[in-house]
Amino acid sequence: MITGSIVALVTPMHTTGDIDWENLDKLVDLHLDKGTDSIVAVGTTGESATLNCDEHCQVIKRIVDRVAGRIPVIAGTGANSTSEAIELTREAKNVGADACLLVTPYYNKPTQEGLYQHYKAIAEAVDIDQILYNVPGRTACDMLPETVLRLASVKNIVGVKEATGDLDRARLLIEQSPADFAIYSGDDATAVELMIAGGQGNISVTANVAPAEMAELCQLAMAGKADEARALQERLMPLHDNLFVEANPIPVKWAMAEMGLMGLGIRLPLTVLADNYHATVRDALRSSEII
Numbered sequence: 001m002i003t004g005s006i007v008a009l010v011t012p013m014h015t016t017g018d019i020d021w022e023n024l025d026k027l028v029d030l031h032l033d034k035g036t037d038s039i040v041a042v043g044t045t046g047e048s049a050t051l052n053c054d055e056h057c058q059v060i061k062r063i064v065d066r067v068a069g070r071i072p073v074i075a076g077t078g079a080n081s082t083s084e085a086i087e088l089t090r091e092a093k094n095v096g097a098d099a100c101l102l103v104t105p106y107y108n109k110p111t112q113e114g115l116y117q118h119y120k121a122i123a124e125a126v127d128i129d130q131i132l133y134n135v136p137g138r139t140a141c142d143m144l145p146e147t148v149l150r151l152a153s154v155k156n157i158v159g160v161k162e163a164t165g166d167l168d169r170a171r172l173l174i175e176q177s178p179a180d181f182a183i184y185s186g187d188d189a190t191a192v193e194l195m196i197a198g199g200q201g202n203i204s205v206t207a208n209v210a211p212a213e214m215a216e217l218c219q220l221a222m223a224g225k226a227d228e229a230r231a232l233q234e235r236l237m238p239l240h241d242n243l244f245v246e247a248n249p250i251p252v253k254w255a256m257a258e259m260g261l262m263g264l265g266i267r268l269p270l271t272v273l274a275d276n277y278h279a280t281v282r283d284a285l286r287s288s289e290i291i
Helices: 021-034 051-067 084-096 112-125 145-152 167-176 189-198 211-222 225-244 249-260 275-287
Strands: 004-008 039-040 073-076 099-103 129-134 157-162 184-185 201-204
Touching: 004 021, 004 211, 021 112, 021 211, 039 157, 051 073, 051 084, 073 189, 084 099, 084 112, 112 129, 112 189, 129 145, 145 157, 145 167, 167 184, 167 189, 167 201, 184 189, 189 201, 189 211, 201 211, 211 225, 211 275, 249 275
Parallel strands: 004 039, 004 201, 039 073, 073 099, 099 129, 129 157, 157 184, 184 201
Antiparallel strands: none
């Protein structure tokens, strides 16, 4: 089971929009050095929606090759077309990913039965560990707990990233899912409480700018050191809140450029963080003791 601090890694880009492969390598090295437990390649934060299919697979392979087995790599391979999700998941397995993260189909708003059949078809088509990803605020599709629990019995569906921030829902999943089925937070602001309740980790945006701190946070929370975990969470809360002043990954990419980790490149229809938010994000970095 993959556990702990799992960074939803950004995809660095030049101002032309081309992928910045050199800085991608450096970011992977940073996370290996700072104690990140696993990397998600080309998830929401990695701009999966703006990379074409070839680029998507190239980024996954580059990260897998750079990591070289030192920590698990989870490939974002979700799509609103089941056949496309199968194709991406199969390619992720071929290039050596350890698991795949599959967002609920977006825009077409499937039923709960449609969600079950979608994920079951992918799991049966590709023999690789698969993590469900529920983020209705972005997809207009909410996978209900009963559907998650139904899918938990499918052999290679091994967990869910629950990004609603609904702790009651998370606790229900923790209590009712099989012992070998992982419940991950997809919401930095509520991740500590989910892990204290028995969750297995946090798939994090904040970890892009605070990898060591988020690794420590997850260790403390999962070890049951609630007071210490909550104290560190309080320090990092300005980041958890203000890295979402515009749509993710706009603020976090700007913050990383401010830290000198990469340039300002981002792809349309996403744009560089608006000027009026610069001070907000910069202050969050400072108050969280990152810069």
